[in-house]
Amino acid sequence: MVNQTNTRCDLMLFGALGDLAQRKLFPALYQLERANLLADGSRILAIARSEAGTDEVRNKLLEKLRQHVKPAEFDENIANDFLQRVDYLCLDFADQEGYQVLNEWRDAVNNELIVYMATPPSMYGVIARNMKSSQCCNEHTRVVVEKPIGHDLESSKVINDELGEVYNENQLFRIDHYLGKETVQNLIALRFANNLFASQWDQNHISHVEISVAESVGIEGRWGYFDKAGQIRDMVQNHLLQLLCLIAMDPPADLSADSIRDEKVKVLKALKRITPNMMETHVVRGQYTAGTIMGKPVPGYLEEDGANRGSETETFVALKVEIDNWRWSGVPFYLRTGKRLPEKMSQIIIHFKPAPHYIFDSDQKHLANNKLIIRLQPDEGMALKILTKDQGLDKGMRLRQGPLELTFSETFESDRIPDAYERLLWEVMKGNQYLFVRRDEVEYAWRWVDQVIQNWHDSDEPPKRYASGTWGPVASIAMITRDGRSWYEDA
Ligand SMILES: NC(=O)C1=CN([C@@H]2O[C@H](COP(=O)(O)OP(=O)(O)OC[C@H]3O[C@@H](n4cnc5c(N)ncnc54)[C@H](OP(=O)(O)O)[C@@H]3O)[C@@H](O)[C@H]2O)C=CC1
Numbered sequence: 435m436v437n438q439t440n441t442r443c444d445l446m447l448f449g450a451l452g453d454l455a456q457r458k459l460f461p462a463l464y465q466l467e468r469a470n471l472l473a474d475g476s477r478i479l480a481i482a483r484s485e486a487g488t489d490e491v492r493n494k495l496l497e498k499l500r501q502h503v504k505p506a507e508f509d510e511n512i513a514n515d516f517l518q519r520v521d522y523l524c525l526d527f528a529d530q531e532g533y534q535v536l537n538e539w540r541d542a543v544n545n546e547l548i549v550y551m552a553t554p555p556s557m558y559g560v561i562a563r564n565m566k567s568s569q570c571c572n573e574h575t576r577v578v579v580e581k582p583i584g585h586d587l588e589s590s591k592v593i594n595d596e597l598g599e600v601y602n603e604n605q606l607f608r609i610d611h612y613l614g615k616e617t618v619q620n621l622i623a624l625r626f627a628n629n630l631f632a633s634q635w636d637q638n639h640i641s642h643v644e645i646s647v648a649e650s651v652g653i654e655g656r657w658g659y660f661d662k663a664g665q666i667r668d669m670v671q672n673h674l675l676q677l678l679c680l681i682a683m684d685p686p687a688d689l690s691a692d693s694i695r696d697e698k699v700k701v702l703k704a705l706k707r708i709t710p711n712m713m714e715t716h717v718v719r720g721q722y723t724a725g726t727i728m729g730k731p732v733p734g735y736l737e738e739d740g741a742n743r744g745s746e747t748e749t750f751v752a753l754k755v756e757i758d759n760w761r762w763s764g765v766p767f768y769l770r771t772g773k774r775l776p777e778k779m780s781q782i783i784i785h786f787k788p789a790p791h792y793i794f795d796s797d798q799k800h801l802a803n804n805k806l807i808i809r810l811q812p813d814e815g816m817a818l819k820i821l822t823k824d825q826g827l828d829k830g831m832r833l834r835q836g837p838l839e840l841t842f843s844e845t846f847e848s849d850r851i852p853d854a855y856e857r858l859l860w861e862v863m864k865g866n867q868y869l870f871v872r873r874d875e876v877e878y879a880w881r882w883v884d885q886v887i888q889n890w891h892d893s894d895e896p897p898k899r900y901a902s903g904t905w906g907p908v909a910s911i912a913m914i915t916r917d918g919r920s921w922y923e924d925a
């Protein structure tokens with residue numbers, strides 16, 4: 435395979451021994467090596483707090499790669515070649531003087547510099563300042579930061595200000611890993627490469643939209659982080675609102691980062707405020723109790739390791755979101771996301787309005803709506819549910835609904851679907867910002883989410899319990915049923 439950039443990069447990875455780095459980032463970098471996308475001479479400096487030598491860290495990383503790369507994609511020789519690029523530096527990120535070693539490592543090498551902060555967000559400002567005062571970075575350095583940026587609008591502004599004191603916006607690559615998923619990028623292709631949909635994509639033709647991001651896992655040992663965040667900060671503020679933006683935005687003038695981000699921001703600005711008296715009909719929050727997932731018993735949220743038994747943090751959220759603009763007036767977007775649901779499944783359903791005048795037997799009217807089902811994960815693909823005549827002499831003009839089906843793995847057999855982090859790291863190396871989130875997007879998303887959280891605090895109502903292995907509190911079903919609709923289930 436061809437090396438597509440030939441750009442030599444030095445990647446400084448802060449937090450290199452943390453969960454994200456070991457589980458996602460190193461496996462993604464390994465895959466770039468396997469695809470021959472890392473230029474010869476590109477290097478990685480793994481930086482973390484543990485005392486260790488480079489050889490010891492390389493061995494540890496090899497172990498982790500064996501664990502986290504699919505066996506069919508793991509090649510010991512490629513892994514060893516890849517690890518030759520890695521050096522290790524033990525550094526307390528707050529130790530300003532220690533940053534001199536970064537310059538020594540850079541030495542006279544002229545590679546482009548990427549700094550990846552896979553650390554708690556409270557460290558972003560510290561690292562940025564220390565990099566600057568030690569002259570380890572310049573106006574060409576690209577800086578990758580992880581979500582969440584803060585826990586509300588105010589704290590996100592502080593973090594963004596700290597980063598902004600050292601770096602320009604065009605140097606900052608804020609990760610929302612959903613934007614790195616192939617199927618999420620495909621939303622842009624689907625909407626703007628197919629005129630068929632472009633002309634149908636508004637309140638004249640669409641009755642409502644569903645966005646479901648279901649996880650079967652719980653909090654995976656991350657109580658300390660998750661209990662302060664909850665599902666609304668962990669998933670809605672970023673991933674679900676980004677999906678909503680990609681579905682709802684107007685066509686961008688081109689594929690440049692700012693054209694796309696400008697359109698997403700317009701959607702975020704137009705989100706209708708959820709006032710306290712709308713909470714009952716527009717918002718459901720839940721917390722899982724013990725139950726069974728795929729035949730296995732699992733503990734409730736309050737029985738997880740490290741749990742504080744009195745916690746009222748939500749692990750499930752359902753929302754009815756309205757967009758106050760010309761295109762989407764009167765079209766609700768129903769969002770739901772939760773942990774310990776029956777299966778891992780992310781999908782978007784576009785429900786089209788029925789034909790304006792109905793000429794078939796009225797007992798079939800419930801079949802009348804076309805639906806576009808976009809499966810983000812797993813079983814990536816899409817299906818357009820259309821109505822056809824039921825075949826047979828005895829059927830008359832009876833209708834039935836069937837799918838025009840596109841399953842990516844079957845239709846495009848040879849394509850391996852890369853992990854989101856592979857795509858995102860690759861785009862950083864090329865300097866493309868279009869899959870990363872601009873400061874104003876983060877802040878408008880917080881502004882909207884903050885008012886929902888504030889309403890929760892004011893009402894003092896605890897989250898509704900749901901058994902693990904179910905689709906969340908029954909109130910989430912009631913929320914959509916009240917509007918004469920239901921969450922889509924494939925029959
Ligand atoms: N893990 C995940 O799946 C996801 C993580 N993220 C985000 O990615 C970032 C990293 O998360 P994650 O990997 O889970 O976190 P971890 O706590 O596992 O890793 C953070 C790393 O940073 C190190 N660190 C923290 N403070 C210092 C310091 N002062 N000096 C040196 N090292 C320090 C920690 O070292 P030590 O171990 O010694 O404390 C640890 O190795 C966070 O912002 C998180 O929100 C986002 C999406 C998913």
Ligand SMILES: O=C1O[C@H](COP(=O)(O)O)[C@@H](O)[C@H](O)[C@H]1O
Pocket residue numbers: 649668669
């Ligand atoms: O950002 C996060 O995402 C994961 C879900 O990501 P996915 O790619 O597996 O769908 C979630 O489990 C985690 O809590 C959250 O921080």
